[in-house]
Amino acid sequence: MKAVRVQRLKAEDVRRFAERIGAKDRSRLVVCKGEYVEIPILDGFERFFEGYDIVEQENPLFARKNDLFEILKDEIPRDLWDLIPRRYKIIGDVVMIKIPEELEEYKKKVGEAILRIHKRCKSVWRDLGREGMIRKPKVELIAGSGSETIHRENGCLFKLDVTKVMFSVGNQGERMRIVNVVQDGEVVLDMFAGIGYFTIPIAVHTNARRIYSIEINPESYFYLIENIRLNRVNNVIPILGDSMNVTPEGFAERVVMGHIFCHEFLPVAVKSLRSDGYIHYHESVPEVVIDRPIERIRSVCESLGREVRIENFRKVKNYSPGVLHVVVDAYIY
Numbered sequence: 001m002k003a004v005r006v007q008r009l010k011a012e013d014v015r016r017f018a019e020r021i022g023a024k025d026r027s028r029l030v031v032c033k034g035e036y037v038e039i040p041i042l043d044g045f046e047r048f049f050e051g052y053d054i055v056e057q058e059n060p061l062f063a064r065k066n067d068l069f070e071i072l073k074d075e076i077p078r079d080l081w082d083l084i085p086r087r088y089k090i091i092g093d094v095v096m097i098k099i100p101e102e103l104e105e106y107k108k109k110v111g112e113a114i115l116r117i118h119k120r121c122k123s124v125w126r127d128l129g130r131e132g133m134i135r136k137p138k139v140e141l142i143a144g145s146g147s148e149t150i151h152r153e154n155g156c157l158f159k160l161d162v163t164k165v166m167f168s169v170g171n172q173g174e175r176m177r178i179v180n181v182v183q184d185g186e187v188v189l190d191m192f193a194g195i196g197y198f199t200i201p202i203a204v205h206t207n208a209r210r211i212y213s214i215e216i217n218p219e220s221y222f223y224l225i226e227n228i229r230l231n232r233v234n235n236v237i238p239i240l241g242d243s244m245n246v247t248p249e250g251f252a253e254r255v256v257m258g259h260i261f262c263h264e265f266l267p268v269a270v271k272s273l274r275s276d277g278y279i280h281y282h283e284s285v286p287e288v289v290i291d292r293p294i295e296r297i298r299s300v301c302e303s304l305g306r307e308v309r310i311e312n313f314r315k316v317k318n319y320s321p322g323v324l325h326v327v328v329d330a331y332i333y
């Protein structure tokens with residue numbers, strides 16, 4: 001059983017190349033050995049790796065039989081193998097997966113395979129994106145049944161219906177980071193509360209005095225109320241409305257702006273601060289204009305006669321090719 005032996009630094013490029021030309025033996029795992037990595041290849045492909053060592057693997061590690069690819073490769077033609085999804089998200093007992101167009105006719109098989117792997121899950125939904133400012137999910141049922149679930153994350157419960165509201169598993173790190181910056185006794189404003197993505201962890205894990213949580217979509221608001229009840233927190237004040245119009249002025253010490261298209265709300269956020277305070281501003285930004293979120297904050301503060309100190313600028317996750325979801329922590333005074 002052959003493998004290409006490459007230095008760690010080059011491993012990812014070579015792995016991708018092997019995948020692209022159909023040379024990678026996906027029944028075996030990539031193995032790290034000190035400074036080197038062994039990428040398993042199928043017999044007959046050795047000549048494509050001129051300049052690299054081809055080794056005979058002594059103790060190959062095999063992919064587990066419950067690997068999605070392993071189940072599907074017998075059901076899907078070989079020329080489509082590269083398109084078999086490698087990742088999917090589990091929200092409570094519901095699975096969300098992106099499936100390329102080319103696998104349209106195999107989507108049911110994909111869903112059923114996932115349910116075979118994750119026996120505790122009840123349904124698999126194809127993730128087709130999100131629409132508009134309320135980020136309504138576009139989804140399609142491909143296996144099983146049921147869309148309402150309770151997701152557990154870092155000691156918090158999030159009840160939601162995946163056909164009505166989104167849940168971004170990739171924002172988990174940011175949800176916990178915010179918990180660590182909130183100070184005892186603070187009044188927090190969550191301007192785009194959703195089902196309580198930030199509100200609930202702050203309420204559960206910090207000693208914030210009050211959390212004002214504004215949400216415009218009645219379907220998300222319904223689950224926000226459910227989650228306040230489920231998590232037994234009593235310092236959240238939920239508000240159904242448009243934060244552009246209903247946000248009071250001069251009361252908050254910290255503002256969470258957890259919507260990636262919310263720059264027009266920056267003046268409202270700044271005005272909501274009692275005196276000095278923090279704004280955690282999210283934006284989806286192309287890498288070529290990476291400073292745009294900071295420039296927008298500075299410009300709004302300048303127009304309102306406020307000073308600003310940028311304390312942190314970090315990537316939350318990749319949003320799309322060349323576009324990042326970032327968050328800026330700005331101290332306004």
Ligand SMILES: C[S@@+](CC[C@H](N)C(=O)[O-])C[C@H]1O[C@@H](n2cnc3c(N)ncnc32)[C@H](O)[C@@H]1O
Nearest residue numbers: 133134168171192194197215216217242243258
């Ligand atoms: C889906 S969340 C963003 C995701 C979240 N940051 C996370 O961690 O997963 C954004 C929420 O803002 C709400 N929203 C959009 N425009 C709003 C507005 N003008 N006022 C209040 N809420 C709004 C949407 O309905 C949605 O529930």
